[in-house]
Each structure stands twice: as C-alpha cells, then as structure tokens.
Amino acid sequence: MMADLINRFHLSLNVGDLNRSVDFFRNLLGQPPAKCREDYAKFEVNDPPLVLSLEPMPPTGRGALNHAGFRFSSSEKLVEAQCRLEMAGFPTQREEGVECCYSKQTKFWINDPDGNMWEFYVLEEDISHRGAGQQLPVLTAMTTTGEVRESVKNINDLAPIAVNCCTPSDKNCSTNAVLPPQQTKPPSSFEHFLGSPVRPEPGVIYQQIHLRGTFNEAHAEEKIATWLQTSRKQLAPHGELKIHVLTTDSPIEESDLNLPGPAAYVKHVPVLEELLGQLQQAGFVHISLETFRSQPCFVVHHAQLRETLIIARQPAVIPVKSSPNSSVEDQNSPGSETSEPTFEVLYKGPFAQITEDSGIVFRRGIRTRVAESIWKPIAGTKSSQEFVTLTTPR
Numbered sequence: 452m453m454a455d456l457i458n459r460f461h462l463s464l465n466v467g468d469l470n471r472s473v474d475f476f477r478n479l480l481g482q483p484p485a486k487c488r489e490d491y492a493k494f495e496v497n498d499p500p501l502v503l504s505l506e507p508m509p510p511t512g513r514g515a516l517n518h519a520g521f522r523f524s525s526s527e528k529l530v531e532a533q534c535r536l537e538m539a540g541f542p543t544q545r546e547e548g549v550e551c552c553y554s555k556q557t558k559f560w561i562n563d564p565d566g567n568m569w570e571f572y573v574l575e576e577d578i579s580h581r582g583a584g585q586q587l588p589v590l591t592a593m594t595t596t597g598e599v600r601e602s603v604k605n606i607n608d609l610a611p612i613a614v615n616c617c618t619p620s621d622k623n624c625s626t627n628a629v630l631p632p633q634q635t636k637p638p639s640s641f642e643h644f645l646g647s648p649v650r651p652e653p654g655v656i657y658q659q660i661h662l663r664g665t666f667n668e669a670h671a672e673e674k675i676a677t678w679l680q681t682s683r684k685q686l687a688p689h690g691e692l693k694i695h696v697l698t699t700d701s702p703i704e705e706s707d708l709n710l711p712g713p714a715a716y717v718k719h720v721p722v723l724e725e726l727l728g729q730l731q732q733a734g735f736v737h738i739s740l741e742t743f744r745s746q747p748c749f750v751v752h753h754a755q756l757r758e759t760l761i762i763a764r765q766p767a768v769i770p771v772k773s774s775p776n777s778s779v780e781d782q783n784s785p786g787s788e789t790s791e792p793t794f795e796v797l798y799k800g801p802f803a804q805i806t807e808d809s810g811i812v813f814r815r816g817i818r819t820r821v822a823e824s825i826w827k828p829i830a831g832t833k834s835s836q837e838f839v840t841l842t843t844p845r
Contacts, residue, residue: 459500462519464567465508471564472505478539479532479561479569498524520570526557529573533559549712553578560713566644566663641685645716651685660686661693666726669705669718675726679733682765689767689824692735695742698723698759703751710749710756720756727761735763736808737828766809767824792823795841813838 466472473492477483480503486493494503499521523529533543545559558572641651645664651657660682666675682692699720710717723743730738742760749756798805798813806812807829813819818841829835 459495459502461502461504463504463506464563464565466505467507467565469505469507474539475536475541475563476503476505478535478541481532481535518568518570520572523571523573526573529557529559529571532571536561544713544715546712548575550578562644566642566647651681655685656687657685657690658687659691659693661695663695664697664716666694666696666721667717667719671719672721675721675729676733679729679735683733683735686765688765689828690765692730692761692763692765694726694759694761694763696721696726696759696761697748697756698726699751699754699756700724701754703754703756707751710751714749720754723757723759730761730763731808734766736766737764738762738808739832764828793820794823794826795820796826797839797841799837799839801837 464472469490469492473484473487476494480494480496482494482496484492485495490507492505494501496503501521523532533545536543541561543559543561545557547557549556549558554577555575556572557575558570561569561571563569639657640659640661641655641657642661643649643663643665645667651660662678662682665671665678668674686692697714697717697720699722702722703720705718708717708720709715727738739762740759741762742758744757747755747757795818796813797818798815800815802815804812804814807825809825811819811821811825829838830840
C-alpha cells in the first residue's frame with residue numbers, strides 16, 4: 452500500500468553497514484523502516500515529514516555537509532529519542548540551555564555509524580547574538596554520559612527498542628533476519644575522526660586521507676609526527692591529505708582548555724605555524740589553508756583558536772629528459788626518460804620568481820617545462836592565473 456502523498460523532505464544517505472545504520476535510525480526515529488531489503492532501507496516519518504533512505508555504499512567524503520538534524524516540538528520528545536539511542540548503545544552528548552546560532556537551545560549531539568554529525572534540539576528562545584556554543588565540524592567524537600538515563604522518569608513508556616531489520620509483516624524476511632556483509636571495493640580514501648580508534652589499513656594506498664579533529668585529541672602533540680609519517684607512506688603519488696583541526700596562534704596548556712559545547716572534546720590545540728612546519732618537514736607539498744577566518748572561534752588566555760582546514764599533497768615528481776639545445780628551462784631532473792606528459796608554461800609575475808614546494812623555480816617571463824604531476828595541482832588553484840600555458844601536453 453502506498454504511503455500518504457503528503458509533502459515530505461527526502462534525504463538519502465550512503466552507509467557502510469546497512470544493518471547498523473537501520474538499527475541507529477530506528478532507535479532515533481522510534482519506528483521501524485517502511486522498507487528493508489538486502490540492498491536498501493527506507494524510513495517514512497510523519498513528524499517531521501521525512502523520507503529517509505539508506506543505500507549500502509560506503510561514504511567517500513562529506514562534501515559541503517556540516518551536520519544534519521531537526522528540531523523537536525517538546526523536551527519530552529527530545530529526551531525520548533536520546534534515551535532510545537543511549538539504551539541501544541549509541542552514545543550522545545547533551546547540552547542544556549546553550550546559546551548557539553542566535554538562539555537558546557537544549558539539544559543533544561550524536562554521530563551515526565558512518566561518522567556524520569547529527570543535532571537534535573528544542574528551541575527555548577531567540578537571542579540577539581550568535582552565542583558561544585557554535586558547533587565546529589572538526590569535533591565529531593561523542594562519549595556516553597549517562598545523563599539521559601537519569602533525566603527520564605517514565606522509561607517504560609518509551610517505544611520498545613527493536614533488534615531486527617525487518618518487521619513481521621515483511622514477507623521478504625523474517626524477524627530474525629541479518630543482512631549479509633556489504634561487498635565493497637578497496638577504499639580510495641581514509642577518514643579519521645576525533646576519538647576514533649580506527650587507523651589506516653596496513654599496506655593500502657589511498658588517494659585521500661582526511662583527519663577530522665585528530666590533532667585535537669589529548670596528547671596529540673605526541674602523535675602528529677606518526678600520523679604524518681603514516682600518511683606519507685600510504686598516500687598515492689599526488690594524493691591529498693586534508694587536516695580539519697582547531698589551531699591556535701600561541702601555545703595553550705591542555706589544562707587550560709575548557710571549551711563549551713562539542714568543543715569540550717578538544718584536549719589539545721596545535722600552534723598553526725608549528726603544524727605547517729611539521730607538514731613541510733614530513734615532505735608534503737602544495738600546502739594551503741582552505742579554511743582560516745579572520746575571527747577566532749574561541750579566545751583562551753589571549754590565544755586565538757580558529758577552525759582550520761589544511762590541504763597538502765604527496766609529492767609526485769617524475770623526471771623527464773632535458774633538451775640541451777632548448778631555450779626552455781627544464782625543471783625536471785635530466786638524464787631520465789618518462790612517458791608522463793609535460794607542459795611548457797610561462798610565469799607572468801608580479802614577482803621576479805616563485806618556488807614550488809618541491810624546489811622547482813618559475814622565473815618571470817621565462818618558458819619552463821614541467822611534468823604534468825607538477826603542473827596539474829598548480830593549474831587547479833588561483834595561482835594559475837599568473838601563468839600562461841604555451842603548449843599542450845606532450
């Protein structure tokens with residue numbers, strides 16, 4: 452029978468473990484899925500009007516998504532949802548009367564099985580200022596507090612916690628059905644979240660490694676070098692390292708950190724200048740700050756803390772043979788043959804010369820031949836406007 456044709460918001464999520472995600476959202480929403488198959492699941496919710504579908508395909512990135520969630524109509528419903536999740540083994544973090552996003556809210560935060568951050572709240576009142584409890588996307592690990600269990604008075608009135616994917620009325624599976632493991636291809640990317648014990652799989656070469664809040668863990672200063680060494684070892688040539696982290700402009704003792712909201716999980720804040728130096732010392736190139744704003748998120752003892760997104764690349768220098776009679780400066784190592792295409796480019800200025808991270812020098816007004824692996828990352832940046840490409844790849 453078709454569901455009522457009312458207007459509903461539709462959200463489709465890729466999930467790494469369909470069984471686990473169905474369990475998570477069933478406890479969050481307080482109802483079983485409307486459909487549940489080996490390769491698909493769907494929830495249809497009336498309050499809020501939502502169609503949520505789950506596709507067994509491991510997520511490869513978060514794109515522009517900061518976090519998801521919705522506002523409950525009452526504190527009782529908020530507590531019920533949090534209790535169901537806690538009792539099912541999904542840890543949450545609760546915040547009472549926090550000022551955030553120009554309003555005063557009571558809420559809880561939780562990560563779904565694929566690491567996406569969800570926020571559920573009740574609105575208490577609007578306020579004229581932003582508030583100090585704004586959420587930072589680098590903070591994604593949650594720990595069980597147990598506060599929700601103490602705040603629930605009538606736990607027996609809550610909906611029972613389901614343990615199977617399918618309902619008895621579903622003819623395609625029994626109440627004891629367990630979905631088979633999902634068949635996936637070797638991962639092309641690895642993502643680590645603050646507090647997660649997961650590490651890159653030994654021997655696997657990734658195109659991208661994304662560290663979200665990793666360097667904000669307790670005693671992270673002792674682990675940064677190891678993470679950078681591991682990333683250098685397991686990134687493919689020209690592979691991308693993304694570091695999403697809260698940084699500071701001056702050293703802060705861990706004992707001085709007592710940040711509000713989800714930022715309470717920050718136990719170490721690296722000095723930005725030192726972190727950039729460690730990246731360069733580890734051998735990464737094309738290091739850039741993709742996110743770094745003028746206004747700090749927090750100020751602790753005059754130290755300014757900012758959300759920072761750093762992108763760096765694994766070197767991909769492949770030498771080509773020099774042409775001794777050419778008027779073009781060949782910025783690749785002479786004496787070696789390669790099938791990699793090369794580009795002839797000219798730097799227009801405004802400086803007399805600029806130096807690429809791997810040591811290649813572009814002099815103003817001088818034709819320079821470089822390998823595609825060198826030119827490609829430059830061509831994808833605003834700096835490419837300072838160059839003219841004189842020839843097609845050869």
